[in-house]
Amino acid sequence: MNRVEPVLTPSEIKQAEVRAIAEGISGLELMRRAGRAVADWAERMASKDAHILVAAGPGQNGGDGFVVAALLAQRGYRVSLALLGQMDRLTGDAAEAAKDWAGSVIPAEEAPFHEADVIIDALFGTGLSRDLEGLARRTVERMDAAGKPILAVDLPSGLDGETGQARGAVVRASRTVTFGARKPCHLLMPGRSYCGPVEVDDIGIGSAVLAESGRLFANQPALWGGVLPRPGLDSHKYERGHTLVASGGAARTGAARLAARAALRIGSGLVTIASPPEAIGVNAAQLTAVMLKGCDGPEGLHAILTDERFNSLVLGPALGVHAATRAMVAVAVQARRSLVLDADALTSFEGFGSELRQAFRHGPTVLTPHTGEFSRLFKDHPDILDPPSKVERARRAAAYTGAVVVLKGPDTVIAAPGGRAAINENGTPYLATAGSGDTLCGVIAGLMAQGLPAFEAACAGVWIHAEAGASFGPGLIAEDLADLLPGVLRELLR
Ligand SMILES: NC(=O)C1=CN([C@@H]2O[C@H](COP(=O)(O)OP(=O)(O)OC[C@H]3O[C@@H](n4cnc5c(N)ncnc54)[C@H](OP(=O)(O)O)[C@@H]3O)[C@@H](O)[C@H]2O)[C@@H](O)CC1
């Protein structure tokens, strides 16, 4: 995809639908288009003599189901329809769409899921508002247990469209057809794992979707590719920034070298490791293009940063959890350079999280916690930790600290203090390996050294790092990652 892909929450897509209707298309026409899109996909899943069972719910998602059932019957399929609820309780466009269906209506408790070849899941969509219980829950569980191919309408029933969390029980779909734009549940875990491939059908509301979007995106090259550094013929290394990575003590130097190598590979013109005096020997023995400087704690860092050419810093990997690390962060903040904080630089603030309130509002800063670090950092801040949506948690942390927050995981969320956010989805489980996070820090810092704004550097860094890992696959170790970056860059810059 070459265009930025907006991701809309259930309430935003509802607004887009209202906007599209105000611009002249009827709600029923939208429902018919939605149903047609699903029916077209169902045809690709079913042979001509297949028995297709549509499970329709009590709301407008169920309405889509009635359209699908009527269309597939017209197209010659053997179709049955089970309804969770009462025909005479259907409302709005769903009540209208139900009139298209001339066949019988089976009560949900009798739905013959085992006899179907393909099941259309039209029970609940974006309107699920509470946990499933009773018959609704049993119906979802029975549908799932039948072990048949399931095509989900809009989203697999039981998923919360906004958070991607299961609400009691969830259908595991073979494929999902959604409308206008993807919703957060299609990208966030565990939701994504229930969807199968997700098809987006525009149903004619594309412009309304764009008008309602603007805060949440799929993290793809279209989002940041335009600002990726492309050195000109006349550019020299000093124009491509100088990244400084702080090293841990003599027995803990590897993390800094991983970050430093990644910063160099991503294009930072120069990279220096700031090493405690006792670790200079071990660092020196293993560095070539990366330079080395002695750095004795916060005072040492302060002295190094009097040289304005160091424009991007990595603090945290293997730096140690203690007050000196907090002091080094303070020095870096004072110096107003681009800054990436990870690992020990975050954990050192456990219990001191309040010191981070708006701490980073003066300079471009990226925090890269994994879930554990995030929980420790904000353990005294339920307003940040409690929202069920990972996007919202990352946004709140970003607003609180003034930094871009990269909340890592299989569905890494990148959030900026102003609320802009992106969800990453090209990760691979093989990235969950020692030192992988250190490499990510180096990639992001190296991009900021070359002038990328913090949000774009973080989004690009996360995507490129994941792409590199995925290109290697099984057996990946962090040492491989930096050397996989050129291949990813080559593709991106083509
Ligand atoms: N937006 C668009 O552009 C378009 C949207 N379209 C379609 O509309 C769908 C959204 O429709 P929707 O708003 O009616 O919501 P939906 O998912 O059917 O659920 C609401 C129903 O479920 C009920 N209910 C809720 N939770 C429950 C629970 N735990 N257990 C039991 N019941 C529960 C709730 O009842 P209530 O809460 O009132 O008791 C209500 O009856 C969307 O996903 C898409 O498929 C397309 O047709 C065209 C374009």
Ligand SMILES: [K+]
């Ligand atoms: K559904």
